[in-house]
Amino acid sequence: MLKNLLLLCFLSISLPGTGQDPGPFTAKDTKPLVLALRRSTPDTGKVQLLLKLSDQYYYRLNRQPSDIEKALSYTLEAKKLSISLDYHKGEGISELLLSRILPQKNERENGRKAALKAIAILTKYNEYFQLGEAYYTMSGYYSTNAEEIGQRIALVEKSSEAFGKAGNKEKQGHIYMQLGDLYVTQGSTAKALSALRQSLAFFKAAGYKNLMGVYDLLGRIYLEIGSVDQAIEHGLLAERTAKMLGDTSSMQLCTIYNRLGNAYNALNRFDKQREYQTKALVLALRLKDAESVHIIAVNLAVCMQRLGDFDHALSMLNESVKKYPLKTDNSKVLVYGQYLIIYGKLNLSLGRKYSNIVEEITSKSTLSNINLRYAYNCLILFYFEDKNYKKLEMNLKKSNELARKANFRIYLYQNYLYSARLDSIRGNYSGALENYQKYSLLKDSVFRESKARQMSQLEILYDVEKKNDSIQFLTKQSGLQSGMLRQAGLIQNITYVSIGLLLVIIALLIAGYRLMQKSNRNITVKQDEINRKNISLEHLVNEKEWLIKEIHHRVKNNLHMVAGLLDSQSEYLKTEEAKTAIADSQHRIQSMSMIHQKLYQTENLSSIDISAYIYEMVQYLKDSFDTNQQIHFQLEIERIEMNISHSIPLGLILNEAITNAMKYAFKGDREGTIFIAFKPIGTDYFQLIIADNGIGLRPDFDIKRAGSFGMTLIQGLCDDIGGTLSVKNQDGVTITIEFLYQNEEKDTHR
Structure with a gap:
């Protein structure tokens, strides 16, 4: 089966136009x-x-x-x-x-x-901007075939030079992107990479944001030279840029998705290939681009077959052909070839019907060499499944002739492998061995040539970039030398003026020295007075910090005393509801007490490390609940410092949510997990999540009409910190709080 197919691509048309x-x-x-x-x-x-x-x-x-x-x-x-x-x-x-x-x-x-x-x-x-447009328009009068592409590239390069003289970096970015596309068509991969990198540099210098076309072309080139990781990285950058610009339905986005799918195919990540090429197919259908629909559907069908999903591949192809009937021989061969592969696994009799159609199309010789070779390959694979070795051998012979004629060496060594397999089926083991050896030798040779070509392209890229760096360096050096000559003349004039000014300055310095001596005596007296006041202020500051620490310590002790009194009181209570209320209050008091303990123990008297506090709070609640339940905690907490006005509400919210989960989420001996996450989601914007996988809330639960004290308290505390609260009742309960944190101390010093 073919592992890769040609991707959907958009060639530059041979009509005059503009860069934008x-x-x-x-x-x-x-x-x-x-x-x-x-x-x-x-x-x-x-x-x-x-x-x-x-x-x-x-x-x-x-x-x-x-x-x-x-x-x-x-x-x-x-x-x-x-x-x-x-x-x-x-x-x-x-x-x-x-x-x-x-x-x-x-x-x-x-x-x-x-x-x-x-x-x-x-x-x-010297109308350079319009000249750049004229050169670009002139380039459109030349096609991208081998005979004319050189002239087209030369004119586009002149267009870039003119826009450079006009100082229009955005236009240069567009022209270099076109150059990159033309270099790819020409087969000059290294030059294409260099041009696209320059395009990015010009766009960024101009503050231009629509970079997805450049990223997409870079991804295409990296995939061709075997740098799959780079291809995926730039494909994802193109996708991210499209989302940032609000592009959700363009043909360019369709291309990005399709190429990303092929990049994941090269890594055998067929799940990701399926995800992205499904998105590409949806867009192509929405845009009613029949040719794109057929190409992407075939790519996706190959992926589904690699995942073993032949039925889905067949239904998807049928649906695509139903919406957009096949009109050209190239489209028919592309889709019917996949029918051959699929029916070879599912229904040989239907496969024979399509093999006859594909055989008839290949006999016309109107197909491109790539599509003709693809047709032969699909026929060969089907005839292996159908055990029709006579027709298999006939198509294998045609495929070999085409591969030698068109110099398709990759396909030639694949045909050797098919020949070895056929010889083995027929019992010709010596022939099978001979063909397999030819396959191995030719495959190694092609691999070495491919690597050598990649290295050559990279060396060219290095030389081009080195040359560009040298030109920039010489340009800067020339400018620097001109500046130095102008500076030398200026310095000479300044020197004469400076001598006269120096004499005046000396006289002023003498007079100033005398005034300075007098001032120094006055300053010394004042400095001594300032030093005494600074020492006094330092004592006051130290006393203030000590008093604040003492206040936090005493508040913590008082809260502990209140908790102890509540504990004593609970011994005289008879109803479980009252005891539970007392225990809940103890937990709330403890959550506040722990914050004052943190403030007492730290040098920073205005804020605490909220992450350390959450870990201690969770450990305290685990120790407090005497239960046989196997409740596990999963914490994803980032290190964040917050002041007391936010820390106490957050602590109480955590106490309420965790306590409710431990008491009600897991009935009997059921095991469960409580997940807690606290992280920033933007500038000064934070998110707190407390979730469990327990039995959840009742189906008719509505937070606006919730009658529980705990939920009312959480809502009130969330309002205190200016946050938004959401409660999701699915596979357990998920409480999400998002709020803007503005440190009052930081704001007052701005």
């Missing part, structure tokens, strides 16, 4: 410009209005042929007026717009000539 297209515009956007044009006079302002209107119609939402006609009319009028005004910039931009409009009217050659005129005019008058 404006719009789309609507009639509402155009109306103010039309009104302004009617009131305009024949000057450069009118030229600019005409050019804006041309853009408005060219980039019109749901553009119609009439919109192209209007865009052309406004551009020609702008060009004519620019020539009459001798307004060179307007003339150059007019030619640039014509180079985009004319191909839409099947006047491609005239459009190319307009692009050349735009480049000549804008170069002559």
Whole structure:
């Protein structure tokens, strides 16, 4: 079975365009410009209005042929007026717009000539921004095939250079991203990596946030060179960026999901592949992109087969084909090939039906080499299952011929493995051994070549980056030398002025020295007085800290005394309800007492380490409850310091929640777990979770109408700290409190 399939990708089209297209515009956007044009006079302002209107119609939402006609009319009028005004910039931009409009009217050659005129005019008058646009538009007149891609790349590189002179880093970021895509198409992986890294640098320098396209291309390249971890890392960055920008349904996000799935496939993480390519398929269906639906469905079907889920793979393919029928031979071979693999496991008679269809399609020879080889491979795998060794051998022979013709060495050594398997089935063990040896030798050779190619690409990348660093260093050095020459002349002039000023300063210093002696005597007297006051203040501060500690100590002792009195009182009570109330009160008092104990023991008198306090609180409650229940505690507490105004409410909340869980969540001898988490979830924003896997609350429980004192107390304490409380009654009880913590002491010193 094929382990990998070609991923969904988007190739650069061979039509002129811009690095970033404006719009789309609507009639509402155009109306103010039309009104302004009617009131305009024949000057450069009118030229600019005409050019804006041309853009408005060219980039019109749901553009119609009439919109192209209007865009052309406004551009020609702008060009004519620019020539009459001798307004060179307007003339150059007019030619640039014509180079985009004319191909839409099947006047491609005239459009190319307009692009050349735009480049000549804008170069002559140093209009670098528009020149960058003109070079990029000109590059669109060349395709991405082997004969023309070099010319296309050269023009895009000139576009980047022009945008650099214009100082537009965001445009440079877009152009370098396009360069990265073109280098990938050309097979220059190292150059592509370098270009995309430069794209990221320019985007970040410009403060541009939409980086998911760059991350996606980087992930694609890293996957091709075998750096799967890097591929997944950049794919996840692309996904995270899309979410940050609110993108939930674009074709680009669909591509990101599909490529992430293939990256996880390379790690044999078929569960993650299934997760991401399912998301990709949902998006492709929503966007009604039939070709993408078929490609992603096949990728997903391969994944499901690796997971052993043949039935689900079949139903998913059937549903995709039902919604978007197969129209081209390439699409049919792609999907029917998977039918062959699946029916080879589930229903051989249906598989034979599809094998005949695929055989017929391959005989036409209209398929691409990649899809033709894929078809042969699926037929071979099916005929192994069907035990039709005659047809298997015939397709294996065709596959070998194609592999040698197209230099598909990876597929050639895989065919040797199939031949060895066929020989073994027929009892030709010497032939099987010979073919297996050929398989091993060719596989090792391809692996070594692949690694050598990767190393070569990485060396090229290193050389390119080293060259870029050298150019930057020389540029900085040249600038530094020019600055040093200017500085030398400035220093000479400053020296003469400084000598005159020095003489004046000496005279002032003498007079100042005499004044300073007098001032020093006065300062010494005042300093002695200040020192005496500082010593007195230090004593007062020490006494204050001692008194605060003593207060905390006495509060703790008083709370212990109250707890003891309650304990004594409980011996005279007869009802269990009263005893329980007394015990609950003791726990609450103990939770407050422990906080004052912490404040007494620490040097910081205003806050305590809440994590250490929670651990002690849990241990105290475990020791306090005399029960045979096997209750386990799972704590995920981060080290956080909080003041007493937050610590006491949090302690009481913990006491109530844990006590309720230990008393009511686990009936009889049932084992259970109480989970406690306390962590920051944002700047000065924290989350406290107390959860158990016990019997839960009654189904009709509503916190707003809860009559228990414990829940009422938790709600009140949560309000005291300005938090929000939620109670989830599913597989036990989960209490979640989120609150904003503002340290009063910190705020007063801001």
